[in-house]
Amino acid sequence: MEPDRARELRAAGDTANSVLEARHDARELTLPACRRAIRESALAIRATHRDELDTARHHIANAAELLERAAQATAEHPAVREAGFLHDAQKEFAEANLTLAFVANEPAADAAALNVEVPAYLNGLAEAASELRRAVLDRLRADESDQAERLFTVMEDAYGLLVTIDYPDALTGGLRRATDALRAVLERTRGDITNAAVLARFDAAIADQLPRR
Numbered sequence: 481m482e483p484d485r486a487r488e489l490r491a492a493g494d495t496a497n498s499v500l501e502a503r504h505d506a507r508e509l510t511l512p513a514c515r516r517a518i519r520e521s522a523l524a525i526r527a528t529h530r531d532e533l534d535t536a537r538h539h540i541a542n543a544a545e546l547l548e549r550a551a552q553a554t555a556e557h558p559a560v561r562e563a564g565f566l567h568d569a570q571k572e573f574a575e576a577n578l579t580l581a582f583v584a585n586e587p588a589a590d591a592a593a594l595n596v597e598v599p600a601y602l603n604g605l606a607e608a609a610s611e612l613r614r615a616v617l618d619r620l621r622a623d624e625s626d627q628a629e630r631l632f633t634v635m636e637d638a639y640g641l642l643v644t645i646d647y648p649d650a651l652t653g654g655l656r657r658a659t660d661a662l663r664a665v666l667e668r669t670r671g672d673i674t675n676a677a678v679l680a681r682f683d684a685a686i687a688d689q690l691p692r693r
């Protein structure tokens with residue numbers, strides 16, 4: 481008995497359409513959620529730099545809810561989950577959380593606690609450490625050298641960790657580029673702190689030579 485090719489092909493086509501429709505629906509739910517999560521994370525970082533920490537936490541909570549929605553939508557669709565936009569959203573979310581923790585001098589959550597993938601977390605760490613340059617400069621301008629040194633030490637510690645992650649970019653999400661960028665930021669910030677310290681010592685020496693009233 482000859483096979484019914486037409487029926488076989490119709491069945492294969494129905495299956496393909498069903499699979500692709502489900503993936504399409506997952507993508508249509510995930511993409512806008514990730515875009516909004518990225519925006520909420522950016523707003524959290526901006527609020528952190530303005531010392532509006534409660535506002536930052538509010539935006540982070542919004543981003544967490546959006547990422548949870550995206551995770552549920554992609555739970556059965558790994559192809560959509562690994563398309564890239566979820567990684568980017570998780571990276572920005574990790575960056576926002578870590579920037580807040582570092583600036584506020586609070587405990588920093590790890591990848592599991594944030595419910596993000598390890599490559600996204602590590603890239604978020606690199607970008608959070610780079611964000612600390614702004615916080616360092618703000619504190620130098622405010623004559624808060626101890627706080628500036630504390631934040632710079634965090635930058636150094638983050639870089640020291642990241643340079644030990646030696647795996648192909650395909651596994652780390654391009655971490656090497658982010659680490660190289662952090663190194664450049666770190667060196668510029670080191671120069672700023674050194675200049676500020678030298679200037680402070682110079683001002684102190686001048687003040688010591690002025691006549692006492």
